[in-house]
Amino acid sequence: MILDGSALRDVLGVEVPEVQVSAVTNDSRAVSPGSAYVAIKGFTTDGARFVPQALEQGATLIVADHPIDGAPTAVVPDTRAAMARLAVAVNGDPSKDLTVYGITGTNGKTTSSYVLHGILSSAYGAAKTGLLSTAEIIVGTERRPAVRTTGEAPLVQGTLARMRDEGVQYVVLETSSHGIALQRVAGTHYAAALFTNLSRDHLDFHPTMEDYYLTKRRLFEWTDGPKLANSDDPYGARLADEVSGTLRFGTTTAADYQAVAIEQTSAGTDFVLRTPTMELPLHMPLLGDYNVLNVTGAAAIALETGMDPDILQRAVADIPQVPGRFERVPNDKGFEVIVDYAHTDVGLAAVLDVARAVTEGRVIVVYGAAGRRDPAKRPKMGAVATQKADIGIITTDDSYDESPEAIAAEVKAGAPDHEVILDRREAIERALATAKSGDLVLIAGKGHERVQHLPDGDIDFHDATVAAELLSERG
Structure with missing residues (x-):
């Protein structure tokens, strides 16, 4: 919708030139005629540098935290908050017409998002459901890869608006701590919220674990509808104690929704949900x-929001494979090849436990650690792999501008007996060549991702595709 000067003043709460705005972005390359360009001072550059380009491409308003000479500018105290409000307004506040389920946590939020989306799709029809996740954005029956866990506010609100306009009613929004802290989801109406767990991660962004937790907690403070927290996790139990109306789920007797009689089978897992x-x-x-x-x-979220238990039973039985989450790479070599996104010590430990439980032979793991992330977890990754796998190969994850050799050395400090092969393709090839009948090869760290970020630039790389190619080459 088009916002005139009066509407813009209402949205932003500051003086605004008499202009009209029909779109908003913080990417000068995405500016189209009638756009508001928000000049955000980012981690590596200042968006104000690109104001001339934005004006050249037709921006009618610049939103910044300081006056900009020669440009129609709205000066705001918080550019990210302003961008979120504009994104909601130009898209007609789309989430008020949708049922949005927010899912947050450290590990499990993508899988939980896919699981809930699968349940909703089975129950209400794929055309009526949507998903914004780490791996994909799904609008009805259309799917496309996601850029990050929680996109910037214009992408979030624009996607929600598209879902609304195409008849989607139920949306699962994977909500990261970055998405909350950086106002990417501000103004979204959440109908329900789910917290999976909290463990050491993103301490390159959050100064402390307490700050990380409090950021996640804000999702529950925004949500008026059902709220479910994993009471098996200490932070989940704390969240349930601190936020009124929060119900607990888990395996302990403290849970309002308790999983009991858990039995692993070759076809999956059976359990009883005690409500x-x-x-x-x-x-x-x-x-x-x-x-x-x-x-x-x-x-639990589905039942709390009114789903019939019989429909839920059938929907859970039909949950689809989650991309990059214990994803099997089919082959006829007599051993299993699994790709998983596990990129923290806690996540890697959980996946290796499953691998051990379903494997008669050896567990071989290819793993590493990412650059630009909390370096304290690197030796912990090595220690977990040493403890829970029979053979470990340390390789390069997304090193960004850090030295792959230096990162691998920090991981190896926790796994002195593990081989280091920095080239990820070569590391996967070595693991496959080592595997024998009955073994399981776990390729951990990147999961669904299709790009590897390296000091010399980005390259196309998808673990499952590379593994399939190497298996095929082996004849």
């Missing part, structure tokens, strides 16, 4: 205790 009013037997095609928690949380 405040019933006991509901469930079968899911996923493996692992952590997936029991993911499905329990998603099922």
Whole structure:
């Protein structure tokens, strides 16, 4: 919708030139005629540098935290908050017409998002459901890769608006701490919220674990509808104590929605969901205790928002494969090849536990650690791999502008006996060549991602595709 000067003043709460705005962006390359360009001072550059380009491409308003000579400018105290408000306004406040389920946590939020999206799609039809996640953006039956866990506010609100306009009613929004702290989801109306767990991650962005937790907690403070927290996790238990109306899910007796009688089978996992009013037997095609928690949380949200238990049973049994989350790479070599996004010590430990439980032979893991991330977890990754795998190969993850050799050395400090092969393709090839019948090869760290960020630039790289190619070359 088009905002005139009066509407813009209402949205931003500051003086605004008499202009009209029909779109908003903080990317000068994406400016189109009638756009508001928000000059955000980022981590590596200042958006004010690109104001001339934005004006040349037709921007009618510049939003900045200081006056800009020669440009129609609205000066605001917080450019990110202003961008979020503008994104909501130009898209007609789309989330008020949708049922938005927010999912946050350190590990499991993408899987939980896919699980809940799958349940909703099975129950209400794919055309009526949408997903914004780390791996994909799904609008009805259309899918495309995501750029980051939670996109910037114009992408979030624009996608929600498109979903609304195309008849989607139920949306799962994977909500990261960055998305909350950087105002990417500000102004979104959440109908329900789910918290999976909290462990050491993103301490390059959050100064402390307490700050990380409090940021996540804000999602529950924004949500008026059902709120579910994993009470098996200390931070989840704390969240349930601190935010009124929060229900607990998990495997302990403290849970309002408790998973009991858990049984792993070759076809998946069976368990009973004990709710405040019933006991509901469930079968899911996923493996692992952590997936029991993911499905329990998603099922609890579905029941709390009114889903019929019989429909839920059928939907859980039909949950699809989650890209890059214990994803099998089909082959006829007699051993399993699994790709998983596990990129923290806690996540890697959980996936290796599942691998051990379903493997008669050896567990071989290819893993590393990312650059620009908390370096304290690097030796912990090595220690976990040493403890839980039979063979480990340390390789390069997304090193960005850090030295891959230096990162690998920090990981190897926790895994002195593990081989280092910096080239990721060569490391995967070595693991596959080492595997014998009955073994399992786990390729951890990047999961669904299709780009590897290296000091010399980005390259196309998708673990499952590379593994399939190498398996094919082996004849």
